[in-house]
Amino acid sequence: MILLPFTVSGAIIPILPDKTVILTYKKPDGSTYNRTATTLSDGNYSDSYKPDSIGSWTVIALWDGDLIHNGASSSQNSFTVKEKPFTETPLGIATISGVMIVAVIITIAILKKRTG
16 A cells, blocks of 8 residues: 655744644544644744555644734644555556645634733
């Protein structure tokens, strides 16, 4: 079984560079796996991950906040991981054909500032 990496990307709005975003992936078997990504100078982040199983996945992004901003989380985003197909060539050599790219875009909007 050959599974290709997928990329989850998003942004914190307003733009907040160098912040850690926690991405919680829920696998087809119901188990969860956390990964982290750091925002760039434009507030964007991305995470490339090679899945270990085919089926329906979900991901949620979470930012805990800082001294000035409240934390926030995204809505749950769903996607499906499929096995990459093989093609038999005339010489009998199996090759991997096509490109499978799954991109999930997640934006975390910070709605209010902390007070006190």
